[in-house]
Amino acid sequence: QSVLTQPPSASGTPGQRVTISCSGSSSNIGTNYVYWYQQLPGTAPKLLIYRNNQRPSGVPDRFSGAKSGTSASLAISGLRSEDEADYYCAAWDDSLSVVVFGGGTKLTVL
């Protein structure tokens, strides 16, 4: 059972917009930044979004992040086949003094 809760799966067709949610608590998302990672099969995770809604250099602006209260979301617009991957949210938890990850969301592009 992950401290951060994500839906196990999501799907969309090419060109669509998909949103993945991440629910936490006051000790993690409620007080700290949220980070989103993309992991393609057999590869290391890649940072997609930092500090809730910022994109590292090289990440397309099709990816966007938002945070409200104890929840966060990742939106992918103009869905492409290469976006098919696992997506994870993460945050520091002040109460546990650990980094907490969501369980991951497998995105399928139909």
Place this chain on the structure above:
Amino acid sequence: EVQLLESGGGLVQPGGSLRLSCAASGFTFSSYAMSWVRQAPGKGLEWVSVISGGGGSTYYADSVKGRFTISRDNSKNTLYLQMNSLRAEDTAVYYCAKRDYGDYAASENWGQGTLVTVSS
């Protein structure tokens, strides 16, 4: 260019020990906290531990506390994870990652991972 290269993985019996290493290059190693994150086969990411740049602060996941020890040698630009009393549930790919953006949860640079298999 930041490079992180893990080594030391392999097959070990339950109750055994293993030490993972992560050789870093392309940045001032001592200025950055470093983490270990693992992923069991077919499962999600699980954060394991983090160590500050100077090595004075460490944090561990409850699942490994008391069994694993994170350390670093800044003179060798190398991060370590000493794993003792290994269990089957420790079987995973172990990644080292560089802390970025001043947050333990943020890592823009990851190694390729090293597989640890705990089995008799």
